[in-house]
Amino acid sequence: MKRVFSHPFILSLLIIVGLIFLNSQGWLKFSQDIFFSLTASVQKISYQFSSKVNQMTGSLISLNRLNQEKVRLAEENKELSSQLVQLKEAARENEFLRQQLSVSSPESPELILAGVIGCNSSFLEKTLLINRGSQDGVKEGAAVITAGNFLVGQVVETNNSSSKVRLILDPNSRVNALVQESGVTGLVKSNQWLNLTIDFIPQGENIKEGQTVVTSGLAGFFPAGLFIGQISQIISIDVEIFQKAKIKPAVDFENLEKVFVFK
Amino acid sequence: MKTFLIILGLLLAAVSQTTVLPFLAISGIVPNLVLVLTLLLVIFRDFKKTWWLVILGGLFLDLFSGLSFGLIGLSLLTTAYFISRFNQSIFPEAKFWIVLFLIGLASLFYGLVLFGLAKLFVFINLSQQEIYLSLLSLNYLVGLLISAFYNMAFLICLYGIKKIFYPASFSK
Numbered sequence: 001m002k003r004v005f006s007h008p009f010i011l012s013l014l015i016i017v018g019l020i021f022l023n024s025q026g027w028l029k030f031s032q033d034i035f036f037s038l039t040a041s042v043q044k045i046s047y048q049f050s051s052k053v054n055q056m057t058g059s060l061i062s063l064n065r066l067n068q069e070k071v072r073l074a075e076e077n078k079e080l081s082s083q084l085v086q087l088k089e090a091a092r093e094n095e096f097l098r099q100q101l102s103v104s105s106p107e108s109p110e111l112i113l114a115g116v117i118g119c120n121s122s123f124l125e126k127t128l129l130i131n132r133g134s135q136d137g138v139k140e141g142a143a144v145i146t147a148g149n150f151l152v153g154q155v156v157e158t159n160n161s162s163s164k165v166r167l168i169l170d171p172n173s174r175v176n177a178l179v180q181e182s183g184v185t186g187l188v189k190s191n192q193w194l195n196l197t198i199d200f201i202p203q204g205e206n207i208k209e210g211q212t213v214v215t216s217g218l219a220g221f222f223p224a225g226l227f228i229g230q231i232s233q234i235i236s237i238d239v240e241i242f243q244k245a246k247i248k249p250a251v252d253f254e255n256l257e258k259v260f261v262f263k
Numbered sequence: 264m265k266t267f268l269i270i271l272g273l274l275l276a277a278v279s280q281t282t283v284l285p286f287l288a289i290s291g292i293v294p295n296l297v298l299v300l301t302l303l304l305v306i307f308r309d310f311k312k313t314w315w316l317v318i319l320g321g322l323f324l325d326l327f328s329g330l331s332f333g334l335i336g337l338s339l340l341t342t343a344y345f346i347s348r349f350n351q352s353i354f355p356e357a358k359f360w361i362v363l364f365l366i367g368l369a370s371l372f373y374g375l376v377l378f379g380l381a382k383l384f385v386f387i388n389l390s391q392q393e394i395y396l397s398l399l400s401l402n403y404l405v406g407l408l409i410s411a412f413y414n415m416a417f418l419i420c421l422y423g424i425k426k427i428f429y430p431a432s433f434s435k
Contacts, residue, residue: 121284123374
C-alpha cells in the first residue's frame with residue numbers, strides 16, 4: 001500500500017485531487033488572492049506591451065487598406081449622422097410622452113471600469129482576465145461591456161483583486177438575443193473558430209444582412225439591449241426547422257484594453 | 264538555484280500564455296507554452312524527478328484559466344505521465360524528431376483528456392459551466408490538430424533559439 005502511494009503519478013494525482021477539494025471548499029481563496037496580487041502588475045505590463053506591438057504591426061500590415069477604410073468610414077459617418085438626428089427627435093418625443101404619462105426615466109446602470117490584463121484562448125475556452133475583483137464590487141454572473149454598450153461577456157470567477165470573464169466568443173457561451181429590426185429572438189453562440197452565429201430562428205422569419213443583434217434580456221443573465229453585432233450572412237436550409245445567421249461582432253476582441261462590468 | 268529558475272520559467276511561461284501568446288493566435292488557437300516546457304522536462308529529465316514541476320505548471324495554468332480549477336492540472340499530469348512512459352518504452356534516445364513527434368502526440372492526447380475531464384467535472388457537479396462542444400465534431404478535431412501542429416512549430420522555434428544561444432550543444 002505504501003508503495004502505491006509513493007508512486008509519483010499516484011502521489012501527484014492525490015495532490016491535485018486534494019487541491020481541487022480545498023478549492024471547492026474555498027480554502028484556497030486566500031492563497032489565490034496573494035498569487036493574483038503578486039502577478040497582476042507583471043501581467044498588466046506584459047499584456048499592454050504585447051497589445052501595443054500587435055496594434056503597431058497590424059496597422060503596418062494594413063497600411064494599404066487604410067484608404068478604402070477611410071472612404072467606408074466617411075460613408076458610415078454620414079449615415080450615422082442622419083440616424084443620430086432621428087434618434088434625438090425620438091428621444092425628445094419619448095421624454096415628452098414620459099412626462100405626459102408620469103413615467104420616470106429608466107435608471108442608468110452602475111458600471112465598474114476595469115483594465116484587461118490577460119486572456120485565455122484555447123479550443124475549450126475564450127476568457128479575459130480583468131484587474132477588478134470582489135473588493136471593487138464585481139460579482140459572478142455580471143455582464144461585461146465596452147464603451148457604446150457592446151457586449152463582451154460575463155464574469156465567471158472573481159478573486160479579491162481580479163476576475164475572469166467568459167467572452168461571447170467562448171464555444172460554451174450562450175446569449176439570448178433578438179434581431180432589433182424584426183424582433184425575432186434566437187440564441188447567440190460561437191464555435192472554436194470565433195464565428196459568432198444567431199441560431200434557432202424559425203424558418204420564414206424575415207431577417208436580412210446588416211440587421212442589428214442585441215441581447216433580449218430573456219433568462220436574466222444579460223440586461224436587454226446590449227449590442228452584439230450585425231448579421232453578415234444568413235444560413236437557411238429548407239429541410240431544417242430553424243435558420244441561423246452569422247454575426248459580425250461589434251467588439252474588436254483582439255484590441256480590448258478597457259471594459260465595464262455591471263454592478 | 265536551477266530549480267528556482269525552472270519554477271520562475273514556468274511561472275513566466277504561464278504569464279506569457281495569457282498575455283503574449285493570445286496575440287499569436289491562429290483562428291483563436293494559441294501554442295501551449297507550459298505544456299511544451301513541462302513535456303520537455305519530462306522527456307529529458309524523467310517523470311520521477313519532475314512530477315512536482317508538472318503539478319506546478321498545471322497549477323499556474325489552472326489559476327489563470329476560466330475552466331474549473333484542477334482540470335488543466337489533471338490533464339497535464341496525465342499527458343506528462345503517458346508521454347514519459349511512451350518515451351521510455353519505445354524510444355531509447357531523445358532525438359529532435361522524436362521529441363517533435365512526442366510533442367505533437369502529447370498535444371492531441373492533452374486535448375482529448377482535457378475534453379473528457381471537462382465533461383466528467385460537469386457530470387459529477389464539480390463544474391457549473393456547461394460544455395456544449397462535441398468531441399466528435401469536425402471543428403473540435405481540426406482544432407486539436409491545429410493546436411498540435413502549432414505546438415510542434417513552437418518547439419522548432421525553441422530549438423532554433425537554443426541553437427543560437429548554445430551552439431555547442433548541437434555540434435556534438
